Amino acid sequence: MSARESGRVKDGGKTRVLDDAARKRRARKAVEALEQDNFHEDPHADLVMSKKIPKFADSNEKPTRKKKARSADYYKMRFRKSFAQLVEEDANFRPEPPNYLSAQAPPSKFPERHFCAICGFLSKYTCIPCGARYCSVRCLGTHLDTRCLKWTA
Amino acid sequence: MSDSSCYILDNGAYTAKVGFSTLEPKIVPNCIMKAKSERRRPFIGSQIDECRDASGLFYILPFQKGFLINWDTQKTVWDYMFSKECCPVNFNEVPLIITEPLFNFSSIQEAMTEIFFEEYECQTLLRTNATDLAEYKHRKGNNNECTLVVDSGYSFTYIVPYIKGKKHKEGIIRIDIGGKVLTNHLKEIISYRQLNVLDETYVINQAKEDSCFVSQDFMKDMEIAKGRGEKNTIVRDYVLPDYTSLRRGYLRAPLQPQEELEQQTLRLNNERFTIPELLFHPSDVGIPQMGIPEAIMHSINSCPEDHMESLLANIVLYGGNTLFPGFRDRVYSDVRSFALDHFDVNVTLADSPLTYAWEGGKEIFRDSDFYSYCITREEYEEEGKALAFERFDI
Numbered sequence: 139m140s141a142r143e144s145g146r147v148k149d150g151g152k153t154r155v156l157d158d159a160a161r162k163r164r165a166r167k168a169v170e171a172l173e174q175d176n177f178h179e180d181p182h183a184d185l186v187m188s189k190k191i192p193k194f195a196d197s198n199e200k201p202t203r204k205k206k207a208r209s210a211d212y213y214k215m216r217f218r219k220s221f222a223q224l225v226e227e228d229a230n231f232r233p234e235p236p237n238y239l240s241a242q243a244p245p246s247k248f249p250e251r252h253f254c255a256i257c258g259f260l261s262k263y264t265c266i267p268c269g270a271r272y273c274s275v276r277c278l279g280t281h282l283d284t285r286c287l288k289w290t291a
Numbered sequence: 292m293s294d295s296s297c298y299i300l301d302n303g304a305y306t307a308k309v310g311f312s313t314l315e316p317k318i319v320p321n322c323i324m325k326a327k328s329e330r331r332r333p334f335i336g337s338q339i340d341e342c343r344d345a346s347g348l349f350y351i352l353p354f355q356k357g358f359l360i361n362w363d364t365q366k367t368v369w370d371y372m373f374s375k376e377c378c379p380v381n382f383n384e385v386p387l388i389i390t391e392p393l394f395n396f397s398s399i400q401e402a403m404t405e406i407f408f409e410e411y412e413c414q415t416l417l418r419t420n421a422t423d424l425a426e427y428k429h430r431k432g433n434n435n436e437c438t439l440v441v442d443s444g445y446s447f448t449y450i451v452p453y454i455k456g457k458k459h460k461e462g463i464i465r466i467d468i469g470g471k472v473l474t475n476h477l478k479e480i481i482s483y484r485q486l487n488v489l490d491e492t493y494v495i496n497q498a499k500e501d502s503c504f505v506s507q508d509f510m511k512d513m514e515i516a517k518g519r520g521e522k523n524t525i526v527r528d529y530v531l532p533d534y535t536s537l538r539r540g541y542l543r544a545p546l547q548p549q550e551e552l553e554q555q556t557l558r559l560n561n562e563r564f565t566i567p568e569l570l571f572h573p574s575d576v577g578i579p580q581m582g583i584p585e586a587i588m589h590s591i592n593s594c595p596e597d598h599m600e601s602l603l604a605n606i607v608l609y610g611g612n613t614l615f616p617g618f619r620d621r622v623y624s625d626v627r628s629f630a631l632d633h634f635d636v637n638v639t640l641a642d643s644p645l646t647y648a649w650e651g652g653k654e655i656f657r658d659s660d661f662y663s664y665c666i667t668r669e670e671y672e673e674e675g676k677a678l679a680f681e682r683f684d685i
Contacts, residue, residue, distance in 0.1 A: 165577050171479070172472045172576065175350045177489040181327045182349075210370075214363035217402040221355050224396040231397055236460040238394040241449075243466045243573075243580035244589070250574045258480065258561045259517060284483075 154267060154287065161269045256280050297386045299652035300372075301421055304354035304392075305445035305470065305611070307336075307368070308649040309378050311385070312656050316649045317378055321368055324493075325349040335371040344534040348493040357392050357446030357469075359399050366406070373411070382407070386415035386665060388652045393420050393449055393463060397680070404679045408671045417655075417665045418683050424651030425641070426453045429607045431654050437594075437601035439587060441622070442648075443612035445470045448570065448583060450590045454598050457684075462590040466580050468573050470611050474499050476576060477566050485557055494540065498529050498557065499566060502542045505617035506564040507624065516561040525563055528556040567615045571625070584625030603634045609641035609648065 156164075219227075228238050254261040254273035261271035265278065268286050272278045301308040303321060310316040319336040326334065328344035339345065353365035373380050387407060391400065400418070407413040422440045429438050430453075438453045446469045452462040474496045482489050506512040516525045532540045533554050546556060569575055571582040581589060591602045606626065608619060619640040627636045641647035655661060666682055 169577055172475045173356065174475065175352055176492065177478075178347065178349065180325060180349050181347065182325050182330060182333070210363035210366040213366045213402075213406065214361070217362045217398070219360070219398060221358065221360055224358065224360075224398065227398065228394075228396050236394075236463060238396070238465075241394055241463050241465045243464050243586050245579045246572070246574055246581045246585055248572075248574075248585070251572065253565070253575065257484070258565055260513060 156268050156287070164268075255285070297388060297652075297656045298380050298382070299649055299656075300387065300389045301424070301646070301649045301652065302359075302390055303421075303444060304352070304357055306645070307372065308646050309372055310649070311378075311380075312653045316646045318645060319368075319372055319377060321353060321365075323351040323364055323367060325351070336368050337377060338371075345493050345532075346534060347490045350492060354446065357444075358396060359391075359403070362402065366410075369411075382411050382413040384414070386417065386656070386662075387413050388417045388419065388424075388656065390421040390424065390648060390652075391418055392446075393422065393451065393465070400679065400683075401676050404666075404671070404676055408668055413668065415662070415665045415667050416671075417661075418679065419655075419664075420451075420458075421648035421651075422449060422451045423458070424648040424655060425607060425609055426451075426456070426458075426651070427658075428647065428651035428654050429605070429639075430456060433605065435601065435605045437598045438605045438607060439591065439602045441583065441587065441606065441608045441610075441613075443469065443570065443583070443608070443610040445611065448610070448612070450583070450586050452590050452594050452598075452602055454594065454602075459594050462593045464581075464586045464590050466570075466573060466583065466586055467578060468569055468580075470496075470499075472576070473503075473566050473569060473612070476569065477503075477562060480562060481557060486555070488557075494532060498531075498540055498559075500614070501540065502527060502529055502559050502563050503566050503615055504564055505567045505571075505615045505621045507617055507621055509564070509568060512564050513561065516564075523560070526558065526560045527563065529559050531555045531557060567612070567618070570612060571621065582625075584622055584629060587622070587626055588629045600634050603630055604637045606636070606638045607641060608638065609644040611645060613640055613644045 225238065252261045252271045253259065254277050255270040256272060256277035259273050261273040263272050263278070264270070265272060265281060265286055270281060270286065272281055296311045296313040298311055299309070299316070305321060307319045307321040308316045309319055317337070320339060321336070324334045324339050325348070326342050326344060327347040329342060334342055351364050353359055353361045353368060355361070359365055371377055389403070389407070391403065403418065404416070407416050422442050425442065426438045426440050429435070436455060440451045440453065442449045442451070448466040448468055450464045452459045474492060477499050478488055478492065478495045481495065488495050512525060515523060526545055527542050528545050529542055530537065530540050530552065531554055532538055537554055545558065546552060565575070571584065573580040573582060587606065591599055594602060603626070608622060612618070619638055623636065623638040626638065630636050643650065664682070666679055670678055
């Protein structure tokens with residue numbers, strides 16, 4: 139009577155399951171994405187700017203300021219430091235709390251809530267391969283078709 | 292003129308609030324934007340109002356994670372702000388008050404001091420935190436001993452306790468959730484559920500401002516949003532701008548099947564309150580931090596015990612996120628439920644949450660000791676940057 143075996147048990151060994159480290163990496167990427175300024179390319183990136191084209195604001199008079207203003211690019215070069223560099227520098231400059239790092243809010247003492255990754259309502263179930271949350275068979279179907287392990291890092 | 296007015300610049304990561312203390316402040320986007328439709332020119336600050344089609348705007352922001360990183364962008368925007376196109380000023384004649392984030396990095400502070408004294412030839416400069424100005428304004432109006440300031444802005448939310456006008460640094464808490472995260476999250480879920488709007492930060496930010504609210508009873512609202520038909524009082528359609536007949540989207544009752552509308556719509560249901568909910572439960576998007584009310588209690592508990600009562604009675608909220616309907620009430624009811632019963636809890640939403648700190652700058656300029664907080668150009672040239680570190684309590 140081996141034909142009566144359940145499909146789920148039979149295929150059990152085949153499905154790929156993401157390990158904990160991979161799930162954490164995905165979660166971190168999702169949080170990082172929330173910090174992005176733009177999700178598309180600069181629409182003017184392919185444009186070659188010509189200095190001769192008059193801008194609307196331009197007047198014909200020459201600027202009469204005595205001191206020559208430094209260009210924006212000067213300051214870019216002068217104070218070039220990335221966010222990560224600044225945090226590191228601050229850790230050396232102000233090693234004792236309170237500082238930027240120590241001010242971060244600690245974890246909440248309330249339990250986490252879980253929401254369906256598809257429809258946004260409360261979820262009861264976890265997708266076995268990737269760990270995403272879902273609330274119903276219908277949402278699981280959508281999830282498997284669109285997201286689950288589709289862009290595996 | 293120098294005695295009668297001063298120039299105040301609340302230099303936020305998304306909008307700068309700028310103007311003379313004698314006039315009304317202008318709210319200027321602190322960024323450069325590029326539009327798909329206008330290939331010839333980038334739009335600096337408020338110039339974006341001249342842009343006919345704001346779809347697919349590309350942002351170039353001077354701030355990253357709340358700190359001034361891209362100086363070339365900032366310089367361009369400042370040049371615009373101080374020019375006759377926006378809000379002209381001669382720093383030789385008027386003092387300048389400028390804000391910077393809490394725990395600002397020392398090399399950013401140095402750069403800022405240098406630019407204003409050497410490039411803009413400032414005579415008198417006061418660098419301060421926006422929360423300091425807000426606290427000053429609240430204290431002048433209420434004459435209270437302690438204040439707890441909650442500044443919920445674009446990059447993050449800061450909770451800062453002040454005891455007798457001085458900030459209690461051990462109690463300062465930062466939650467890494469601000470308007471930017473909310474907009475990006477809304478964009479993400481709409482793009483997955485309905486329509487790809489990942490390029491439309493500007494439009495979705497407006498959609499967020501127009502449709503989101505803070506739930507007073509989250510689980511109950513979840514149930515309502517699940518309902519169909521008449522029972523669901525939350526679901527709405529957001530009509531997207533098409534930039535021919537409609538310049539800004541608006542919220543309306545859900546479209547009926549027989550109805551026809553020229554513009555595209557987005558159906559917003561639980562999105563309307565789960566987005567601002569992130570401020571109260573950052574863990575909902577996997578950021579392992581406390582929400583605002585819990586952080587308020589945590590901050591107050593780290594202050595000396597005799598000031599707890601006064602802090603709880605003077606909680607002030609300002610910043611863009613506090614404009615969500617229901618924000619104040621939710622903060623109040625949550626803090627009320629956490630705090631001991633015999634303490635009074637008062638939560639005030641600032642009258643004009645966007646320009647509250649700017650208004651505080653106006654108040655501090657009237658202070659008889661104002662000039663003792665500032666640094667003058669002569670002092671800077673004499674003693675250099677080290678003086679700024681000593682004088683400004685940042």
